[in-house]
Every structure is written in structure tokens, then in C-alpha cells.
Amino acid sequence: MREELLSVIEKNSRINLKELAVILNTDEQKILDELHSLEKEGIICGYHTLINWEKTSIEKVSALIEVRVTPQRGQGFDHIAERIYNYPEVRAVYLISGGYDLLVTLEEKSLKEISMFVTDKLSTLDSVLSTATHFILKKYKDHGTILDKKHTDTREIITP
């Protein structure tokens, strides 16, 4: 049940307990218990909402920053990653294989704020060797969901 429960609420975290119990063929108490232990185990880390900010009048600028760093003895990349992810404006930090080490995603109100973050905060960290900043121009698909395109049912309305 665990895997199916996770994949259902990954797509729709607002689904109610009763409906979950019906479609997963179990009872509400069991779902509740499972959700609690998933939260406790840190498997469920939050219940967020996927927002397409482009459609609002609120200005948001997002960037992906490639960061090359010197790993530290005994700590690897964990310490420097922590230094970076503690900034609230940082949305995500991933350790990446390949040409650079960390991928940092950032969301700010303006281009200027992002460049200030990179020049003032990120680049000045001791173990940061270099950065490359890419601004996101348009989000087509996010968290497995295609944004900005409504799915229309083009099937014949009745077929045998």
C-alpha cells in the first residue's frame, strides 16, 4: 500500500482520507497511521502546492546555478551544501555528477537580487571555485506536471 499511497498523494496531496481509503481498498485509520509513520520517517517531507507563478502578476525570477567547489576533508560536499541551503532564497541544492558539483536553484523577485546573491553570498564562500548562472525563461513542465496546457478529451463521446 505504501508505494501506491505515495504515488497517489504525490500527484494530489489534497485528496481526503475517505477517498484514499476507498481507492486503495483499506480503511481510514490505516491510511492515517501510514501517513504518520511516513512523516515520522522523513519520507513525506511536506505537502506543497504546484504554482505556475508566470500566470500571476507577481514577479518571480528563477535561476539554476552550477557551482564548482572544493570538497572538504572528512566532510565531502555536505558542509558546503549546508552553507548554501541555509539561505532561505535557495529552493533546492543537488549534488551532481559530471562537469560541476552542486546545482542550486534560486527564486527571487528580480534578476538583480539573483545576481546579488551570486556575487555577494555564493561566490565569496571559501570553497566555491566558480559559478555559472542560468536564468529560467519558461517552465514547460514541473514536478511531472505539464504547465499551461489543458488536457482536452478528443475521444468520440460514445464508442462500443
Place this chain on the structure above:
Amino acid sequence: MTKSLSSKVINMKPSGIRKFFDIVSEMKDAISLGVGEPDFDTPWHIREEGIYSLEKGKTFYTSNAGLKELRQAISDNVKKKRNLEYNPNDEILVTVGGSEAIDIGLRAIINEGDEVIIPQPSYVSYEPCALLADAKPVIINLKGENNFRLQADELINAISDKTKALILPYPNNPTGAIMEYEDLEKIAKIIIDNDIYVMSDEIYSELTYKEKHVSIASLDNMKERTILIDGFSKAYAMTGWRLGYACAPKEIIKQMTKIHQFAIMCAPTSSQYAAISALKNGDKDIEMMRTSYNQRRRFLLNAFREMNLKCFEPYGAFYVFPSIKEFNMTSEEFATRFLEEEHVAAIPGNAFGDSGEGYLRISYAYSIENLKEAISRLKRFVEKLRKEQK
């Protein structure tokens, strides 16, 4: 003018669904529970294979029986899923949907006057195809109290010395019924005792929600008398690609291939290339869709329970078949009023045979959100009818 047309065709009843379709298409804002095809798009890797085949200029006929590589993949798949071995060289034919396989399979085995046993409610094309093949259809009216599974005594009563074949349509459209191993065992014994063929239409074989599907061909001494039909439409959400197949003894495939060769030539080439990818890499797609169908199936059954609408639990395909007998009206009256008053289209059960009278076919090839809206309208409608009855 009509005297110059085929009387065989003229005398064929038009599909009951067609009639209902004409009413539905008048209504612009109707929501539908009436489709017989998946709501999922064909998985992208399959579509991509179709696109590549066009880019590479694979735009010619294939061999009549279908691409060798596809027949090999079908053979492997049937072995994997049903533990049945069919030789890709002469025991498999790739057809234009399962529908073509039904048509030419019947034409390949029937002599004029032979009887073909058709359990109903079932898919709309068996009876007309049997008629076109000059067979006499013998209908078995399956019963709700048996959850629409074919019973041994029903079959025995339908068999005569003219019986040539039984059509076995499970998992079933429109009822969602399945036949399990124990059910098939009894049927197989009668089939063998009476020396008849079985056309086993297993187009929904991947969509079962209890045990894995069992093919009657996998029972002892049945493979040699079974035409097994399956295809890509339901399992891989590929209805528009028009691709199915038949697996049967080579004597039968040889005759079917002749008809196919003259009537069709070969199944669409780009669809065949796409289908290879479906069989080789499509298991996780099926799993994802089956999980989703199963959730919707549970959702609907629970909703029927809550509104006290009688419905047996179906374990196959993507249909539920609730009984509307308590309302003392025909399926068509019910469906028409439901459409007119609540703007929801569901197909009256009698469109699939007389024994479907008193039932409604509801498809769950829709998102839960769509189903929720439709079900809330059904609930309102049912409550209204119950008030009227008092």
C-alpha cells in the same frame, strides 16, 4: 434501388450504440461515461517509435502476416504472460485491431449453416460478423446472478450437432466480468467433448484486478482448438493505431492469412513498428494504467454502494455494469432520461444483447475528477427516480 444491395447486410440490425450516439451528439455539454477506449495517451516511447519509423521511410507494406520482429515479440509476450508457445512463422497473424481477427477468424472456420455460440451481453460485433460469415448465431443470455460468467449448463443447452464454435469474450465488455481457471475448466471439458472451436477474445487480458488473466488456450488440449485474439488497443492505449493479433493452430492461421491478404494486405506499418516497442518496453505503462483503473473501479463500486445501486464487483476491463431494474424502466428509457435530465451519457445495457436489459454500462476510462462529477449527477438522478416511484 435497395433490391440491388446485399440483403444479408440490409437485414443486419444497426448497432444499438449508434442509435444512442445520435441522441448524445445533439447535446453539446453532455459529460460521458460511454467510451470503450482508454483515456490515457499512447505512452510516449511507443509514439516515438511510430514517428521514427516514418522518419526512416518505413512506409511500405509489410509481409501479410505482419513484421517478423513484431510476430516474434508477440510470441515472446504470449509465452511470458500466458505460458503458451506460438510459432511466429505460422501461428501468429497481425491484424487491423482485434476486430479484424474476429471477422476473419469466423470466416476462416465457418461453413454455411454452422452455429456459433455467442454469450451476451458482449461486444457488438460478434453477431454481425457471424452472420456475414453465413453462420447461425446462437445466443446465450448470461445472468447477473452468476456475475455474467458463462456456466457449463448454459453452454451445454446451446450446443447442437451444428455447433462449430464458441465465442468466449472475457474479460468482458460491457460487464467487466472475468472467467477464472475453475470456470474455464468446466467450459473446456464441454468444448473438447463436443469437438468445437473457441474464439477467445482476450483484448482486455492485461486489465484484470484479481488474479492474472487465464487464457482458455492454456488448458490441456485447448490450444489446438482455440483462436486467441488480443491486441494493443486496451493494454497500451493504442485504439487509433488499429492493431491486434490472432494466435491459433497453423491450419487456421493459414486460412485467416488468405482472407487478410486479399481484404487488407497488411496491418498499418508504422503501427507495427510502434507495437514492437509496446511489447518490449510497455510493461510499466500497463502497470501504471491498471493501478489507476483499479482505483477508479473501487471508487465507483463504493459510490454505488453508498447510493444503494445494485452492482456486482467486476474484476476486468474498465466497465462496471450496475443494475437499474429497481426503477421499472428499460435501459434505454433510463439512459435517455439520465442524458436529458443530467446530461450524462452512459450506454444502455441492451445495446450489448437482450440480456443486458436492466443494466447500464459505465466506463471508468475517465479521471476520478470526471467520475466524481458524473457520479454526483447519477446520485441525484437515482434519488429523484426513487421519489417518483413512491
